[in-house]
Amino acid sequence: MSQPHPYLSLHLPPNTPFELKPSLGNGWGAFATRPIPLGALILREAPLFVIPKHHTEITETDTQAAVQQLPLHEKQQFLHLRYNGGHPFTRLTHACAENSFALPNANGPTYYGVFVLLSRLNHSCVPNSNIPDTDVESGKIACFATRDIAVGEEITFCYNDDFACRTRQERHRALRFTCVCSACQASASEQQLSDLRRRLMRGLHYLTHGEDTVIEPGPVAVEPIIADVRLRKAAENFNTPLSARFVHTLLIMHLLEEEGLMDYFMVARMGPGIEQTASLFETESNARIARLAMAQETWLGKLGVAARLYDRKDANDAMVTAGLRMLHGLPEMR
Ligand SMILES: [Zn+2]
Numbered sequence: 001m002s003q004p005h006p007y008l009s010l011h012l013p014p015n016t017p018f019e020l021k022p023s024l025g026n027g028w029g030a031f032a033t034r035p036i037p038l039g040a041l042i043l044r045e046a047p048l049f050v051i052p053k054h055h056t057e058i059t060e061t062d063t064q065a066a067v068q069q070l071p072l073h074e075k076q077q078f079l080h081l082r083y084n085g086g087h088p089f090t091r092l093t094h095a096c097a098e099n100s101f102a103l104p105n106a107n108g109p110t111y112y113g114v115f116v117l118l119s120r121l122n123h124s125c126v127p128n129s130n131i132p133d134t135d136v137e138s139g140k141i142a143c144f145a146t147r148d149i150a151v152g153e154e155i156t157f158c159y160n161d162d163f164a165c166r167t168r169q170e171r172h173r174a175l176r177f178t179c180v181c182s183a184c185q186a187s188a189s190e191q192q193l194s195d196l197r198r199r200l201m202r203g204l205h206y207l208t209h210g211e212d213t214v215i216e217p218g219p220v221a222v223e224p225i226i227a228d229v230r231l232r233k234a235a236e237n238f239n240t241p242l243s244a245r246f247v248h249t250l251l252i253m254h255l256l257e258e259e260g261l262m263d264y265f266m267v268a269r270m271g272p273g274i275e276q277t278a279s280l281f282e283t284e285s286n287a288r289i290a291r292l293a294m295a296q297e298t299w300l301g302k303l304g305v306a307a308r309l310y311d312r313k314d315a316n317d318a319m320v321t322a323g324l325r326m327l328h329g330l331p332e333m334r
Pocket residue numbers: 124125126179180181182183184
């Protein structure tokens with residue numbers, strides 16, 4: 001008789017709302033065992049261990065020492081880990097790399113902790129959960145539902161922060177596997193539209209923040225997302241008018257919604273900045289439109305009103321540019 005899969009021996013805390021089982025084309029995954037409402041905590045987990053080094057510097061000896069120090073039951077948890085739910089790992093460093101999360105560290109370099117359970121969640125480019133790094137609580141990380149999750153549905157999160165702005169091909173290159181999520185398996189025409197929307201968001205992000213949201217690892221020659229040199233320079237110099245900043249950001253919100261990527265965490269991350277931009281208009285006719293836009297219920301509604309501002313100058317444009325340049329350590333513009 002065959003042995004039960006080692007993942008069935010992983011210890012899930014009481015009341016965990018998921019079970020581990022095979023996921024078609026994805027090794028093993030986590031599947032909801034009860035309805036999980038939007039915003040609910042799915043799991044908060046402490047790392048099995050943290051090696052205080054950058055992940056590229058972690059050696060086999062470092063990992064061996066960390067595993068040796070674990071109490072027996074935790075050591076067993078680690079030894080249950082399998083490559084994509086299949087074969088045992090041949091190197092401990094690989095097991096670490098495949099099962100770790102970055103732990104934001106305000107006082108120094110980013111460390112990586114091994115999380116046995118949250119590492120069981122598969123990737124999706126349109127996920128139903130989020131592991132926000134803002135919820136770091138004494139080294140723990142937590143996963144929350146970004147929409148209602150039905151019983152039996154696989155729980156997924158997005159492995160890369162910048163995927164909202166990457167085309168399907170760019171996402172797969174970064175993942176180093178072919179994702180089979182609903183966004184990646186859409187029809188050719190839907191796919192084309194999705195790629196266009198994500199590329200447009202990347203361009204709008206550049207125009208608003210003066211930098212690319214997509215960072216390719218290594219010395220890859222990347223075509224600038226904004227081909228027009230004048231526009232690109234204006235963005236890098238934070239010389240984009242307030243009206244354009246406002247409209248671009250609202251357009252990003254609408255595109256995120258169209259892509260199925262808008263959730264509570266996105267609103268919490270982007271919302272305060274949009275409110276602030278809206279409050280910066282000094283020219284009364286502009287300020288009135290911005291207030292009216294923000295009073296609309298939907299992102300599309302806000303965008304529809306804000307579009308009236310497009311190409312308008314504002315009395316506060318120069319001050320906003322000066323403030324942003326100061327924030328980014330750039331000299332005053334002449
Ligand atoms: Zn995908």
